[in-house]
Amino acid sequence: MVNVAQAAPQVARATPTPGIGQPDGRLGVQDQFTPIGEEAAWFHNVILMPIIVAISIFVLILMLYVIVRYRRSAHPNRSRTTHITLIEVIWTLVPVIILVAIAVPSIKLLANQYSPPKADLTVKVVGNQWYWTYSYPDNGDFEIVSNVLSDADARARGEPRLLGVDERMVVPAGATVKLIVTSNDVIHSFGVPAFWTKMDAVPGRLNETWFKVDRPGLYYGNCFELCGARHAYMPVAVEVVPPAQFAAWVASKGGTMPGAVAPTSSDATQNSPISNPVPTATAGGSATETSPEPSNLIDATATPAVSTQGATNSRRGGTN
Numbered sequence: 001m002v003n004v005a006q007a008a009p010q011v012a013r014a015t016p017t018p019g020i021g022q023p024d025g026r027l028g029v030q031d032q033f034t035p036i037g038e039e040a041a042w043f044h045n046v047i048l049m050p051i052i053v054a055i056s057i058f059v060l061i062l063m064l065y066v067i068v069r070y071r072r073s074a075h076p077n078r079s080r081t082t083h084i085t086l087i088e089v090i091w092t093l094v095p096v097i098i099l100v101a102i103a104v105p106s107i108k109l110l111a112n113q114y115s116p117p118k119a120d121l122t123v124k125v126v127g128n129q130w131y132w133t134y135s136y137p138d139n140g141d142f143e144i145v146s147n148v149l150s151d152a153d154a155r156a157r158g159e160p161r162l163l164g165v166d167e168r169m170v171v172p173a174g175a176t177v178k179l180i181v182t183s184n185d186v187i188h189s190f191g192v193p194a195f196w197t198k199m200d201a202v203p204g205r206l207n208e209t210w211f212k213v214d215r216p217g218l219y220y221g222n223c224f225e226l227c228g229a230r231h232a233y234m235p236v237a238v239e240v241v242p243p244a245q246f247a248a249w250v251a252s253k254g255g256t257m258p259g260a261v262a263p264t265s266s267d268a269t270q271n272s273p274i275s276n277p278v279p280t281a282t283a284g285g286s287a288t289e290t291s292p293e294p295s296n297l298i299d300a301t302a303t304p305a306v307s308t309q310g311a312t313n314s315r316r317g318g319t320n
């Protein structure tokens with residue numbers, strides 16, 4: 001698996017590890033393999049769940065106590081008490097304190113999700129009825145079409161039913177991967193639970209998310225938006241590989257590594273604003289009016305990041 005660099009055309013495929021990157025019937029969230037995922041799972045498991053359980057048990061005990069202690073047969077003459085200032089202050093302040101205690105780690109997590117480190121790699125994710133395409137603008141802009149495996153093929157390859165795909169998204173381990181997510185037809189949603197990554201794929205709109213995984217392996221996800229008859233048949237499979245193997249895989253797909261060919265364009269891409277979807281709105285909107293093709297959409301929005309000269313040249317070299 002490590003020495004695939006010499007075998008350029010055919011690159012080894014990772015096999016799934018039980019319990020990692022796929023549902024295994026457990027209660028709770030999957031094991032997390034990104035910094036955001038670890039933080040979010042900690043927030044869920046250590047903060048939210050204990051508070052929710054404690055409140056539920058407290059309220060249940062309180063109700064049982066009141067039902068028994070103040071039952072009608074024990075109190076033939078009802079109490080005329082309507083206000084106790086102390087307890088009203090308490091039951092106002094305690095929930096406020098609980099909410100603030102939840103809000104602090106929650107907002108911190110949200111801020112971390114929206115301030116990714118500089119991207120090492122960009123992958124364009126396009127949802128289609130009913131498959132995904134992945135293209136790699138930093139690596140010669142080759143495109144991969146990812147279709148679900150048939151049950152027989154999945155069994156033959158040792159992959160879980162309805163999660164295995166023919167062509168996986170492959171990314172290098174330890175790299176910050178920026179995803180630009182859009183759709184070709186209806187609203188889909190790209191998600192990988194083990195990364196805590198989920199993003200709507202909306203036609204005519206570019207959404208952005210990111211992940212960074214250090215552990216090589218195979219991680220499955222799904223389309224998370226009900227998108228039509230074969231919604232359940234467009235799984236996501238992300239294979240995280242050592243960087244050398246990623247380079248071999250890119251070569252096997254006819255792509256190039258950024259440093260090797262076009263250092264200037266890759267620099268420009270890396271300098272592009274990571275969490276700024278604003279410039280995409282106008283370009284995306286106009287592109288939608290003329291043509292709904294998402295590759296045009298993304299090219300149109302990608303041009304500001306590269307130099308204006310580059311954009312003009314490519315246009316001249318292309319259709320005009």
Ligand SMILES: [Cu+2]
Pocket residue numbers: 127187188189223224225226227231234
């Ligand atoms: Cu879908």
